[in-house]
Amino acid sequence: MYKAYINARIALGLTTSTMLFIGLSTHSQNVLANPFLPAATPSSAVGSCPATHKMYYIGANPPAYSPINSQTLNWSTGNPSNTFTFVEPSGNKTFLINFPLLLDLNSNYGGTPPFYGSINGATTSAINLIHNSPTTRTNHNLDISINRPVSKMGYKIQDLDSTGSSGQVPYIEQVDVSANKGQLTANANFHTINTANDIVRAREGLNCGSGECTIDAAWNYNIADALLNLKHSNTFTQRNSPHAIGYSDFYFCLAPPKIIVKKQLNDNRVNDSNVNRDQFAINISNSTTSLKTFETTGTGQVVTNDNSGVVELATNTTYTVTERVTNNQNNGDIINYDAAYTCNNATNGSTTIMPTTAMTYNASAKTRSFTIANATYGDEITCTITNSQSATAPFNxxxxxxxxxxxxxxxxxxxxxxxxxxxxxxxxxxxxxxxxxxxxxxxxxxxxxxxxxxxxxxxxxxxxxxxxxxxxxxxxxxxxxxxxxxxxxxxxxxxxxxxxxxxxxxxxxxxxxxxxxxxxxxxxxxxxxxxxxxxxxxxxxxxxxKADNTALVLRKFQYVHTCDSTLSYPNVATTNQPTTGFSTNPANDVKPGNCIAYKLEAYNRGHVDLSEVSISDSIQRSPVESVFNLPKPLGNPSSVFKSTNTSAPIGQNGTIISDSFNLLKTSASSTKPTKATLYFNTKYGTRNTAP
Structure with a gap:
């Protein structure tokens, strides 16, 4: 058991002042961010990937971009979803296109939507949806997801417009990609766009022909399998009429492989004085060039400046990660530290082989190293080097x-x-x-x-x-x-x-x-x-x-009665009014000669045993003097107050002091705190002691 003292006073209307003591010392007392997320969005043209990133394209007209892997946009009529797979030696990449919501469908223009093809005067080589417009509402959702962390992804939206005839407007289309921080382009001749560039609405009554009002939807960096949502809505209708929209030229981009190297210590440094302290220099290099070096700071087991940050790698290249010890006296040797490393790839399904052999020691350079080879697009590799003092090190x-x-x-x-x-x-x-x-x-x-x-x-x-x-x-x-x-x-x-x-x-x-x-x-x-x-x-x-987070909680109750000397404290109910039972509410207009019984409850809501708990309460002297009265004080458990207690006797003013007792910690399997209770009775006096 640990011991600590706590002082606490509680005033509840007409009560005594209570002091509580506990034990031995009275003193004043994200979702973590994804480390591979780019600090700034890499620049790229609309519908294209950032430079050096690899594009995967699904559609009828692959762009002139390199490197690229493309396939046609095949779709079964009426099917609400399809998964497109790019089979590669570095692991299969899958692209899911899914319409989880489809309402107000019209099947008179090419079959049950969604269907692939071209609609005369509206869409070309697209997944088409045709909706009736009986009311204003979201009539379909489009989700896309990729099984890799992607630097960019998107598609084209064809024939987002409105129309009007005979003085009526049957529909005004709108697309919204705000749910996942998407971005949209717009054609000012046919569209309006909000300031966040994530909601585009057709201009009322303006109808465009094939290719005239195509816009682009795009999302920047996202983790693998994130669902990126677009909502298509009819925002206005005066009569029911069908309208079409198409989606085409789907693509996603994978960034070149990246690595972060981290450093940890399992125990303290071999040399750790102010004049000679071991630090660790970590270098990432290829066969000809050093890409990044960082050197730790910190003392003891604490490592600061403990990682390389994100380092971009080239594909099909071998890299070496090397560590050495530095200090002011130039007597550091990595042999004084045992080393272990773990390398993990956040990209599921990648076939990049993580290093498995032990780090290699170079006696002449006093360094250790391991290699990473054959990393590919989309890889996000984290390697952690952990050291502990070697059994042969000069121990301190x-x-x-x-x-x-x-x-x-x-x-x-x-x-x-x-x-x-x-x-x-x-x-x-x-x-x-x-x-x-x-x-x-x-x-x-x-x-x-x-x-x-x-x-x-x-x-x-x-x-x-x-x-x-x-x-x-x-x-x-x-x-x-x-x-x-x-x-x-x-x-x-x-x-x-x-x-x-x-x-x-x-x-x-x-x-x-x-x-x-x-x-x-x-x-x-x-x-x-x-x-x-x-x-x-x-x-x-x-x-x-802090004081407001103390484990011990004290609650004080009072009961006004007509001085029943045989009063059974435990049988008095807990009520709202102090004249009908024990209550935390103030006792007002107490008549001289009446009695006030008190119940003090001490709870341990914490998970450490409290020892030598003692409750001390001084009965009031002013403005009206009161005295202790029968029945005698009672403790529950009995260790709280024993018959040999040296508190003030019955019939006198003074202080009641409980015996020291233990208040055990709250059990790990219980939601109820442990509790101890002290009861005592006082007679509200007739002698006014106020000057």
């Missing part, structure tokens, strides 16, 4: 951890300070003394960690001791000590001590402020660790929460 001891907000991701708010619902009790990451993935580190000026011999003396360290926790965004709240073996000769343990600044907005600890670490033979890297069942076996982290 490292001690590392983090000061963190143990809120389980719940923002501290006064409105939820007394919330004992499943929001808190079912969130097993909340107030559990463990740094979880939905929690963040804490930085404050003066928030320091000391490494000591457990007798108050700081241990000599090659890193600052004491040290202020990191303020860097990638490592906020973290600390790391690097200590030579000689500094710990003969020691069996060390202590890490947290020193909090004053003032300090995190008013409550969820872990102790001194973490004792037992040194183990041949173990040099000490950090928070869990066993295979997820239980923490060593904790070098320091948990904090």
């Amino acid at each position: 001891y490292t001690f590392a951890g983090i000061v963190f907000n143990d809120n389980g991701g719940i923002t501290a708010n006064a409105s939820t300070k007394q919330d004992i619902s499943s929001t808190f009790t079912s969130n097993n990451n909340y107030y559990n003394g463990i740094f979880d993935s939905n929690e963040s580190g804490i930085f404050a000026s003066g928030l320091q960690i000391r490494l000591t011999d457990c007798s108050g003396n700081n241990i000599v360290s090659t890193s600052p001791n004491p040290q202020t926790v990191s303020s860097a965004a990638a490592s906020i709240g973290r600390y790391s000590f690097n200590v030579s073996q000689n500094a710990l000769v003969g020691r069996s343990k060390v202590c890490l001590i947290q020193t909090e600044p004053n003032p300090w907005e995190y008013s409550e600890d969820t872990t102790v402020n001194t973490q004792e670490v037992t040194l183990v033979a041949n173990v040099y890297n000490y950090k928070t660790e869990k066993n295979s069942s997820g239980t923490v076996t060593r904790n070098l982290d320091f948990g904090e929460v």
